[in-house]
Amino acid sequence: MLTVSGLTTEFRTRKGPVRAIDGIGFEVPTGVAVGVVGETGSGKSVTIRSVLGLLPGYGRVIGGRAEFEGHDLITASRKRLRHVRGNRIGFVAQNPFGALNPVLRIEKQFANVVRAHRRMGRAEVRDLALRRLESVQVPSPERVLRGYAHELSGGMAQRVVIALAMLHDPPLVIADEPTTALDVTVQRQILDLIAAQVAGGDRSLLLVTHDLGVVAQYCARVVVMRSGEVVEQGAVADVFTDPQHPYTRKLLAAVPPAPWSASARVEVTR
Known part of the structure; x- marks a missing residue:
């Protein structure tokens, strides 16, 4: 590997x-x-x-x-x-707030990661983001997607970072x-x-x-x-x-x- x-x-x-x-x-x-x-x-x-x-x-x-x-x-x-x-390769950093963009909504950050590697429509991106957030046990994922990093607790922000890291099912984390x-x-x-x-x-x-x-x-x-x-x-x-x-x-x-x-x-x- x-x-x-x-x-x-x-x-x-x-x-x-x-x-x-x-x-x-x-x-x-x-x-x-x-x-x-x-x-x-x-x-x-x-x-x-x-x-x-x-x-x-x-x-x-x-x-x-x-x-x-x-x-x-x-x-x-x-x-x-x-x-x-x-x-x-999915990467989970030490500081989740350093890994997330403070001025972009979480949904936009998912979209940026997706579109850096493949073509997807907005609805598809949103569906994928929701599935990944649910897989890391983020409550109210729709609300999280609409929000910003500073609105999250440290643990919740790190869950979002993990979801982003797993977005494309990487073989190595x-x-x-x-x-x-x-x-x-x-x-x-x-x-x-x-x-x-x-x-x-x-x-x-x-x-x-x-x-x-x-x-x-x-x-x-x-x-x-x-x-x-x-x-x-x-x-x-x-x-x-x-x-x-x-x-x-x-x-x-x-x-x-x-x-x-x-x-x-x-x-x-x-």
Whole structure:
């Protein structure tokens, strides 16, 4: 599905270039949920934005590949990346209010995403948007479509973002710390919704988080990052019960005991 190899990204600073991620590699197999975990500053989000071509102007990928559906996303044209994002890869960002346009009605934002990839009439777009909002349990979806992002709660805004990400049934969903900006009471609901959207079939999930418990419950494989490098990766049950790297052991020692067995996880894989 997605194979990342030798990926290296640096940022320009006043003191010169700083390497944010250094030669990392991992794979997201078809139909599998993979968690990327690490402390703040470990390079998790930079990795995602490097793969999707969403780095800020002062960042650049200087090496490596990210192969998806026969194409290297690192060297792909802007046109190709626009086709992939939102069509073949659904992206759920950390901050839903940053992902939504504050001056456009929600219905218009759905229309923009749809028409960026296919031709559809207004009635068809509205019907598709309503179905997607209903699938993520948005109450009164007609009212939501008529409204603006600032009228939504954080949890409701993130549900809208998930619906937008799933609009074209992408085979891969990437969620970058999707509950960071949300109240604790709704974090579990959002994670359950994402898991439900990708459960079954051949759809894959790449979930970025700092929470090992989230990885244990929702993912089958884990990639552990530290200081821009991948220090350990493998099946969740193997890595969490028999960690090989001291940093992984340190992370696990900092959280309460939990059932890391596969039976305790939400099934997101075949």
